[in-house]
Amino acid sequence: MKPQFIFCSLLGLITPLVIGCNSLSNNQPPSAPSSPQPSNAFSPDLPDVSFTVQTDSGNCPATVGVWEFMLGFEGGADHTVVADFSPVAQLPVEMVQSEDRRVVYEAPLQPEYSTCTGVAQSAEFSMYTFRFTEGKIQFTVDLTQGDGYRNIRYADISANRPYVHWRATN
Template identity: 35%
Template sequence: MKVLTNSLKILALLPLLALGVACAEIKNSDSTPIAQASPELERETPPGPPAEPNITILLERQSGTCPETVGVYSFLLPYEGGADHLVVAETQPFANQTKLAVEEDKFVEYQSNLSDRYLDCIAQAQSEAPNVYNFEFREGKLYFRVNLRDLQAPYQEILFADTVTDRPYVRWAIAD
C-alpha cells in the first residue's frame, strides 16, 4: 500500500511538473525521499503560464484581412501507455464571444465572432503534430475544432470541453 500511496503522490504532482513548476524533493511522512527533481528542473523558470502559445500554425488565407498565424497553448501530461492533453486555443487577438457549439466523444467545435478587423477573413489552419487542431475563418466567425476521429490509437476521447477567459479549452486523452 505504501508504494501505491507514493505513486499517487507523484501522479498528483505531474500537472505541476508539466507546467514548469520545479520541485526539489518530495518526502514521505517518515522523511524518506520518494522523488527528487532532475538538474534540468532546477533551472530558473518564470512563474505562470507561457506568454505565447507553444504551437503556432500558419494560416492559409483565401481572401480578406486575416492574421498570419493562430496559436494553441498545449500541455502534455504523460502516463504509461498514453497521455492527457490540455489545450487552450488563443482566439482573443481576433475573436470574442466564444461558445461550445458541438461536443462529442471524439470531436468538439467552438464558434466565436470575429473582430471587426477580420470580419471578411476566409482562411484555414491545420496543426501537423498532432494533426487534430483546426481553425476556420468564414462568414464573420471563427471555428476552432479538435478532431480525434482519425487518430490511430486504441483509445482516444475528449474528456472535458469548455471556455476559459473566452478561449476554447479542451482536455483529451489518447492511450494504447
C-alpha cells in the first residue's frame, strides 16, 4: 500500500477519537439545549413575494402574493410565477387574455372582498399586477415594457392557481 493511503486512513480513524476525548475532558456541565431560532426558510404554503393592496374603495385584502422562481443562465433567466388566488378568490379561475408577452387571469372575489376596488403592484416586480374591480380579481403578467427579449413560454392554471413561465434575455 502507498504511504499516503495508510496515513490518510489512520488520520481518518484517529481524528474522531481525539475530538471525542477532548469534548469528554471538558469539566463543564452540559449546556441546556438551545431554543429553536426563527428561520427565513422558504415555505411552500406561503408566497415568497407579497404585494400591498392600494384600496380605492370597499373592503380589500391587505396583501396578495405570488411564488416567484428564477433559474439564471448566461445572458438571461427563466422565470416561473404562480399567483396565490386562494385567500381572496373563488372558482373558477380563468385565463381571459393571452398574447406572446402578456397574459391576464381572472376569478370572482370571495364575498367579503366583493366590494373591493384597488390595485397591488411593486416597482421591483413591475411586470406583475393585481387588479380588484367589479367583484373580480385580475392577475396580469405584462412583459411588453423594458429592454431585451422577454417572452411568455407557457401559461396555464394548475390547482386553481394561475402560473406563467417566461424568459428574459439580453
